[in-house]
Amino acid sequence: MPSSPLPTPHCQTSTHPKRPHPPFYQHGNRDFLLNQTYARLSGLTLLPERYSFTLPPPAPHLPPHQLLLEHGDLLCRDDHGYQRLRKFLRHPLTQRLYHHLSPALKHRLARYLRQQSQQRGQYKSPSHTDVTPDYIDTLFKQHHANILIHGHTHRPQIHHHPQGTRYVLGDWHPHGKILCYHHGKFCLLESHELI
Template identity: 40%
Template sequence: MILLISDLHLEQERPDITRAFLHFLQTRAVHAEALYILGDFFEVWIGDDAISPFQRTISTALRELSETGTQIFLMHGNRDFLIGKAFCREAGCSLLNDPTLLELPSGPVLLMHGDSLCTRDEAYMRMRRILRNPLTLWVLRHLPLSTRHKLARKLRNESRSQTRMKAADIVDVTPDEVVSTMRQHGVRTLIHGHTHRPATHKLEIDGQTATRIVLGDWDRQGWALQIDDQGMRQSAFSLSD
């Protein structure tokens, strides 16, 4: 069994999500061969050297899970793209490239965070190219912590205000980009997060049926996609269970 989750946006201000996640690790993930976290695991991450006691609680829980035999894979999101190798070593997880091909008995599956598919949001895509540039990443990691905290708050506030102002189709994936990406990687199944719109979409690529699964975000409820011998099933659950 494999589990996939995304967009938990873990932060100290949401203890309900944290409690639900720790419970999820202890009751479901502990029985899985692998757990894939497809981005925006944390609400904000300003560098491995700035890990807080709260974030260390999460890394400890992941390490404990990994020691039971469950493999943990973590992909960067648009909120936590500064997570580095030091955190992963501490948490017992492996960083995934975005995108990544997951080989299953039923065929290859493409895993993505999903923000790179939102090409109609031209302002965001410009900012993404700047922030993900290796030189920018180096500079960000070497800024004083106080500066990084201020910059993170600024980007976070701007992102929230701009998202509220943009049309729904602008902040969703671009259909043509989805088809192009799936065709490029030779897959008929794509799994991603980012848009906070959990659903299973059927589409056609070169005359063949294809599937795009959008993982749900953890806010009013939690979401997890389970892959096993019975297929793929995404389900929601209460954060208070």
């Protein structure tokens, strides 16, 4: 019998309060199995892997920003091993089989994959685990974007490209890097600075 697609009883019974801004959610490389059912019950709106949207201009005389938002793993095109694994794990058949595993086996499999990832990451050069620069330029052009926001590489920084600006978010250890937009400007802040 397949296990529940909802990982905890809390999510199965929770009611979410009215929120001033609805939360949006974009899959990462460890949580891609969260589905529409989970999102609906949690009050989330799932975004596609690559989400493009327009941000109104900060002032009437300025043009709007065209943003591209994504997790960032698709940008690391030179990491061929990761891209092969990603394609396999995201395949609908693989996911269907996974949902039929016992919870204990799922946990063992997740631990194993995480250990393998950490071991292999030690031997990869930084250029293989970072974004592919030519691909970034292509994305800016394809999506007519002037801002790209992503994570995955865990190298928080602001990069200026000929076609636009790329904001890289950090991981959550010890503190997350959060991108803030205020009065028409973007900045990266440490999460503990907001508390």
